[in-house]
Amino acid sequence: MSFTHWMQRHHRFILFLITVLSVGGIVVSFQMPVALFPHVDFPRVVISLEAGDRPADQMVIEVTQPVEEAIRAVPGVRSVRSTTSRGSADISVNFDWGEDMVSAMLQVESYINQVRSSLPPGTSFTVRRMDPTVFPVLAYSLTSDKLSLVELRDIALYQLRPLLSTVRGVAKIGVQGGAEAEYQVMVDPDRIDALGLTIDDVARALSASNVIQAVGRMEDHYKLYLGISDTRLRGLKDIEETIVRSGEDGLCALKTLQPCLRQLALSGYG
Known part of the structure; x- marks a missing residue:
């Protein structure tokens, strides 16, 4: 029996199977999550350090090296790389794949706070995950023929930002540009x-x-x-x-x- 004859004898079963698969695909398509970027947990944390206008050589000795030594003690750290310039430094911390990056980020912050008292006064730092879902995905531009740049910035800071912060799913809102009086x-x-x-x-x-x-x-x-x-x-x-x-x-x-x-x-x- 050839394949063509088999399909002709079982055409009802084949049509029924195609119908079931089509209906199942339509139902599943409405239940699948939708996102602008795929959810990927990159095993990397980036630390940005600011310490005034210190020269790069002094910055390495007083800020970058103490922070690197503290970070290396965090469980799961695979490698640490840093770039230091005048008054600032960026440190990239790579972890093993499969690590809980939210927990890893919190541990990095905790270990830096342990050595913060030994850093120069006024040193500040920020820790962020390298995750495409935490970066800005929507931007608004404000323009006006009557309002000044100062007034536009005040509107963005004190009217639009609190309003947009109440939108479900919005994690953070930043204001850039404008002018300050x-x-x-x-x-x-x-x-x-x-x-x-x-x-x-x-x-x-x-x-x-x-x-x-x-x-x-x-x-x-x-x-x-x-x-x-x-x-x-x-x-x-x-x-x-x-x-x-x-x-x-x-x-x-x-x-x-x-x-x-x-x-x-x-x-x-x-």
Whole structure:
């Protein structure tokens, strides 16, 4: 019996089998997970270290080597590679395939924190998994003919980011670009010398005047009120009226130092 004759005799069974497989494929297709990237757990963790403006040679001795020695003690580490430049270092830690990378990342952070007290003051670090699912997958651009870059950045930070953070499945939202408002104060050096002041005195006075803090509580009619002292500098006029020195000879405001004040818009990266 040839194959053609066999198919003709069993054509009903063959049609039934094709129908069952087709229906089963359609049902399974609706139950299969869908993702932009395939779920792959790469056995690698990357550490980024920041320590100011230290030279690369000093950075290697004071930061990179102590962190590498601490990381090598993490269970499952296969190899450690690092790249050091001025004030920063990137360390790649490779693990064995099949390791739990979430647990490995937490252990790396724990071992770095154990030696953090021996690192230079101000050293910061970030640990991230090399997983395509943790990288940004969607971006929005804000443009306007009426709003400035500073206002657009404020909208992204304080309105859009909290709103998008509530979306299910969103892990992290970062803001890049835009501009940040900044005020620049340039004081006449001859004027501050004549008054017996220094640039540090001016900087401390501005820093001390630009604060907001709680000063106490008050209870009235079964209600508790919180007292706030808000002395933040909100514009050029507030900066000019900042008291730099007070004493027996009276008050010395910043405007008496003949400063040159201007508002800047600096590029900002979140």
